[in-house]
Amino acid sequence: MSFFPASLEKLIEKFASLPGIGLKSAQRLAFHVLSLSDADAADFASAITEAKSKVHACRICQNLTDREICSICASPNRDPSTVCVVADPKDVAAIERAREYRGRYHVLHGVISPLNHVGPDDIRIKELVERVSDGGVEEIIMGTNPDTEGETTAKYVSRLLKPFGVKVTRFAYGIPVGASLEFADDATLMRALEGRQEI
Amino acid sequence: MSFFPASLEKLIEKFASLPGIGLKSAQRLAFHVLSLSDADAADFASAITEAKSKVHACRICQNLTDREICSICASPNRDPSTVCVVADPKDVAAIERAREYRGRYHVLHGVISPLNHVGPDDIRIKELVERVSDGGVEEIIMGTNPDTEGETTAKYVSRLLKPFGVKVTRFAYGIPVGASLEFADDATLMRALEGRQEI
Numbered sequence: 425m426s427f428f429p430a431s432l433e434k435l436i437e438k439f440a441s442l443p444g445i446g447l448k449s450a451q452r453l454a455f456h457v458l459s460l461s462d463a464d465a466a467d468f469a470s471a472i473t474e475a476k477s478k479v480h481a482c483r484i485c486q487n488l489t490d491r492e493i494c495s496i497c498a499s500p501n502r503d504p505s506t507v508c509v510v511a512d513p514k515d516v517a518a519i520e521r522a523r524e525y526r527g528r529y530h531v532l533h534g535v536i537s538p539l540n541h542v543g544p545d546d547i548r549i550k551e552l553v554e555r556v557s558d559g560g561v562e563e564i565i566m567g568t569n570p571d572t573e574g575e576t577t578a579k580y581v582s583r584l585l586k587p588f589g590v591k592v593t594r595f596a597y598g599i600p601v602g603a604s605l606e607f608a609d610d611a612t613l614m615r616a617l618e619g620r621q622e623i
Numbered sequence: 624m625s626f627f628p629a630s631l632e633k634l635i636e637k638f639a640s641l642p643g644i645g646l647k648s649a650q651r652l653a654f655h656v657l658s659l660s661d662a663d664a665a666d667f668a669s670a671i672t673e674a675k676s677k678v679h680a681c682r683i684c685q686n687l688t689d690r691e692i693c694s695i696c697a698s699p700n701r702d703p704s705t706v707c708v709v710a711d712p713k714d715v716a717a718i719e720r721a722r723e724y725r726g727r728y729h730v731l732h733g734v735i736s737p738l739n740h741v742g743p744d745d746i747r748i749k750e751l752v753e754r755v756s757d758g759g760v761e762e763i764i765m766g767t768n769p770d771t772e773g774e775t776t777a778k779y780v781s782r783l784l785k786p787f788g789v790k791v792t793r794f795a796y797g798i799p800v801g802a803s804l805e806f807a808d809d810a811t812l813m814r815a816l817e818g819r820q821e822i
Contacts, residue, residue, distance in 0.1 A: 427716035429689035435674040438667050442652050451713065453641050457671055458678055458687070465675040468637050469668040472656055475634040476664040479657055488657070490628035514650065517626035 432458070484555065486531040486548045488513045496520075496528055503527045505562040509552065509581060511535045511574065515567060527565070530555065535573040536580055544580060552581065556588050563591045570597060631657070683754070685730040685747045687712045695719075695727055702726045704761040708751060708780060710734045710773065714766060726764070729754065734772040735779055743779060751780065755787050762790045769796060 428436065432454060440450035457465055481487070482494035485507075489495070496502055496516075506527030510516055516529050534547040555561065564585055568574035582592040597615035599608050608616070627635065631653060639649035656664055680686070681693035684706075688694070695701055695715075705726030709715055715728050733746040754760065763784055767773035781791040796814035798807050807815070 427719045428712070429678050429687055429693075431670070431674045431677040431689050432687060435670045438670045443655050444648065444651065449643065452643065454674065455713070456642050458675060460675070462675065465671055469671040471630070471634045471637045472664055472668040472671075475630045475653065475657060476659070476661065478630040479628050488628055488631060490630050494628075513627065514654070520626045 481531075481533075481548075485529045486533060486551055487516050487529055488531075501526070504560055506565065507552075507555070507561050507563070508565040508567045509578075510567045511569065511577070519567065527563075532568070532577065535568055535577040537573045547577075549581060549584065553584055556585055556590055561588075561590055563593060566592065566594045570595070680730075680732075680747075684728045685732060685750055686715050686728055687730075700725070703759055705764065706751075706754070706760050706762070707764040707766045708777075709766040710746075710768065710776070718766065726762075731767070731776065734767055734776040736772045746776075748780060748783065752783055755784055755789055760787075760789055762792060765791065765793045769794070 435454040435457065436447070436450045438450075439445055439453045440447050442450075445453070457468065460468070478490040479488050480490075482489045482492075482497055484493055484497040487494050487496065491498070503526050507530050508519065508525060508527055509530045509532060510519070511532050511534060513531055513533075516531060519525050519529075530548070530552045532547045532549065532552070534542055536542060536544055536547065556564070564582070566578035566581065568577045578594060585592055596619055597612065598619055599605065599612065599616050605613070634653040634656060635646070635649045637649075638644055638652045639646050641649075644652070656667065659667070677689040678687050679689075681688045681691075681696055683692055683696040686693050686695065690697070702725050706729050707718065707724060707726055708729045708731060709718070710731050710733060712730055715730060718724050718728075729747070729751045731746040731748065731751070733741055735741060735743055735746065755763070763781070765777035765780060767776045777793060784791055795818055796811065797818055798804065798811065798815050804812070
């Protein structure tokens with residue numbers, strides 16, 4: 425049974441349908457929206473429709489953009505011969521924050537995950553293969569997460585791309601900067617040992 | 624610096640402006656909205672504008688409604704001589720859930736809180752006094768929270784209403800049903816003792 429007006433109940437329901445938002449939080453958010461000025465509420469609503477209608481995948485790298493080609497692919501300062509392959513647009517944002525990488529990206533929009541019924545055809549691998557076969561790419565850096573699904577995806581993609589004669593590399597594994605050996609897990613320690621470098 | 628398209632950044636910003644939503648959650652929510660179908664996203668946006676434009680305060684009890692008079696005030700089954708005064712529409716919902724109370728409500732939309740610069744004129748006390756002075760109300764039940772601000776508000780309102788000859792009562796204090804004495808705080812235990820009843 426509902427104790428709020430129908431249109432308020434509907435808004436609560438909409439918020440509650442978002443990931444990680446329970447009923448109490450949804451109520452709190454809906455009441456907050458009611459407390460906004462008319463202009464601010466209209467602004468919020470239009471932000472949703474605008475983002476939804478304008479944002480789409482870049483024709484080249486599949487990253488999210490509101491232009492035809494994203495700002496990274498369109499930039500003359502980014503090296504087109506190096507392509508970092510990531511699972512998600514958020515990973516692009518994370519790597520860009522480090523201000524170190526000068527190549528381009530390819531966003532897969534997912535990883536191969538048989539348990540979740542995601543196969544190679546469900547993510548943007550085909551687009552990557554086309555891009556490499558068009559030429560101009562010399563190195564592919566696999567930047568998928570170092571978990572089972574990310575590893576599987578990296579292996580699968582590298583096997584597909586090897587015939588094109590591109591170099592396929594992987595992000596280094598090791599102890600995170602600032603972390604202590606004491607708290608590193610066994611798998612990370614093992615990889616850090618394997619990947620040791622002369623100083 | 625922003626690493627997402629402008630319209631996506633704006634949506635993230637909007638979500639992050641909601642209470643209790645941090646930047647990471649806002650990103651998660653914005654990406655979720657992008658993953659919705661066009662129809663679902665439009666539905667979400669219209670839920671915001673609809674709720675904002677339709678929901679307003681009931682002319683009689685100040686509770687939120689999308690009609691002129693809320694369903695409780697409009698119901699012939701609710702006793703108009705008993706009015707429960709609460710701080711918030713959520714309190715009405717909580718009391719209604721108990722399915723016990725058959726009177727009506729008055730929603731103050733806040734409590735007197737000098738620390739937050741909320742005085743008696745900033746909440747709907749004037750409307751309550753008018754309602755009582757119009758006659759027909761015999762008992763006012765103060766249902767504000769049992770904290771300092773709720774108590775202050777209850778005392779202030781009862782002093783204002785006493786001259787009209789209405790009975791002003793307060794929710795009982797005591798051990799919550801199902802709780803154990805061991806974990807009750809001192810103030811609650813003291814009030815529970817004071818309010819002890821013969822069995």
